[in-house]
Amino acid sequence: MSLTKNKSYDLVIIGAGASGFTAAYQAAKNGLSVVVLEKGRHTGGSGDWVEGIFAVDSKMQKAKNVELTKDEVLNEELEYSHYEADTNSWKQYIDHSAEMIDWLKDLGVKYVDVKGLGSGHVTWHLMEGNGKQAIHTAIEPNTVKAGAEIVTSVAAKSLIKDDQGKICGVEIQDQADRHTEKINTRAVIIATGGYLNNQQLIDQDTNYNAKQLIPVNSGKNTGDGLKLAWDVGAQKYRMGMAMLFGGYVKDTTNPSYIYRTSDMNGAVTQQSLLWVNEKGDRFTNEEVVDNFAHAGNALFTQNKIFAVIDQGTIDHLMNVGLYKDMGTYFTTQKTLDGLQKEIDDSLDKKLPFIYKAETLADLGEKADLPNLEKTIDRYNQLSQKGEDTDYHKNSKFMVSLEKGPYYAFELGIGAFCTMGGLKVDLDNRVLDNDGQVIDGLYAAGNDAAGMLVGDTYGPNMPGTEGGYAFYSGRHSANTVAKYLKDTAVLN
DSSP, X not given: OOSSSOSEESEEEEOOSHHHHHHHHHHHHTTOXXXXXXXXXXXXXXXXXXXXXXXXXXXXXXXXXOOOOHHHHHHHHHHHTTTOSOHHHHHHHHHHHHHHHHHHHHHXXXXXXXXXXXXXXXXXXXXXXXXXXXXXIIIHHHHHHTTOEEEESEEEEEEEEOTTSOEEEEEEEETTTOOEEEEEESOEEEOOOOSTTOHHHHHHHSSSOTTTEEEOSOSOOSSHHHHHHHHTTBOEEOOOOEEEEEEEEOOSSSOGGGGTXXXXXXXXXXXXXXXXXXXXXXOSOGGGGGSHHHHHHHHTTSSOEEEEEEHHHHHHHHHTOOSSOOSSSOOOOSSOTTHHHHHHHHHHTTOTTEEEESSHHHHHHHTTOTTHHHHHHHHHHHXXXXXXXXXXXXXXXXXXXXXXXXXXXXXXXXEXXXXXXXXXXXXXXXXXXXXXXXXEEEXXXXXXXXXXXXXXXXXXXXXXXXXXXXXXXXHHHHHHHHHHHHHHHHO
C-alpha cells in the first residue's frame, strides 16, 4: 500500500504545524492538489504551544485605543535587531498582519484579548485554547474539507531536482518500516519548525550552551527541513538565534513542558526574585525578566544559575499575591495557590534541581554555593535600605530572605523555538548561496523567520514569531499558486 493516495501533487508541504496547515488550506483553496507530510504520529507540532499572534492596526487594537503605528513598529524592530532583520520582509509582514487576524477568525479561530507581554507593546492577539485549538478545531478541519491530504508518520528524506535545477519530487519514508517511495511535485514548502531539538546544530551553529538550553516545544524540531534544503543548494542563513524566554527549572528527569505554567516555575523565574550563579554570587538585575529574551541572554553569561527564595516569599505568593505579572505566558492568576504543594512534591521525589535547608549556611552547602550566605546578607541589607545600589532593581522586588526554611532551584534557560536556517525572498522562495531562487522550493514559519531577527528575539512586539508562522504559510501558498500558473503557461 502506498504511503500517499497519489503519486503526483502540485504541492508537497513538509510539516503539519501552524505554517504547514495554513499553507495547505490556502493552497487547496487555490485549487492545488496538496499533500502534507508529518513525520510524527500527531499533527500540530510546536504550533500547538502558540498563545497569541502579532498584528498592528487590528480591529481589536483599535477597540482598545492602542496607539502604535506601522512605521513605529518597523523602526523599532529594525533598531532592536541592529538592522540585521530584513526591512522589506518586516514591511510586508506588518502590512498584512491585521488582515491575518481577520482571516483566521473567519476560519473559526477565536480570540480572548489583545495584550502586551512583560514590557512589550500591545500586539499579542491571544487565541482561545492557544494554537492547539486554532489548528485542530479551525484550520485543520477546513484544510481537510478543502481537499488537502494529511499523512502522518511519513518523513521527507530528500528533495529531487530535474535537469534544469527545479524541484520535481520528494523521496519519502515510512517511519514504521523505513521503506521509501517517491512522489512527484512541482513545488515544496518546508515548514518543519526549526532545529531547537537538534543538539548538534545548537552546538555547531549557535553560541548557546546546549547543556543549559531547555527546549519547551513539541520535541520534533530537529532541522530536518533545513537539511533537505541545504542538500539541494540552499543558503544556510542566520542560524544563531533561539527564542529564549529566561529561566526554567532544570529537571533532567521529566518532560520540560510540565513546568510551562506551573506555579513553582513561575515563582522562581518570573517574579524578579533573587538569582545567583554557581558561586552563590548575584550577577544581574532580575527585572530583566520583563524582556524574556534578554533574561535568557543574561543567564547564559553564567555557568550555573539558581533562584533562591525563603518561606516568607512562598507565603506571600500564595496568600497575598504576585509581585508582578508573569512575563512569558498569559494568566489571570493573582496568587500561586499550588506553589507549596509543587515544591513539596518535588522534594519528596528528590528531583535534581531543588534544595531545601533550615539555614542559609546549610542551603549553600547542599547546593554547593560557597558565597550564598554572604550574598544574601548583602541582599537583605539592600532590601532593608530600600535601594539596590548593586544592580538597581526596583525596591519593591528586593524581597528579603529572612524566614526559613530556604530553597534553591537550579535553572536552565528555556527556549520555544529557533528562527532561521534558510534565506527566502519576499515570495518565501528559498535562495541558494548566490542569492538565486531555487525554483519550486519555499519555506515558511521558523525555517524562514531568520529574515525577521538579529541575535535576540523581540518580545517588545509579542506574538511576532507565532504570527509569522500563520502569515508565511498563507503567503507561501499564494506564491506557489502563482508560480505553478506562470510556469504552466510557459510550458
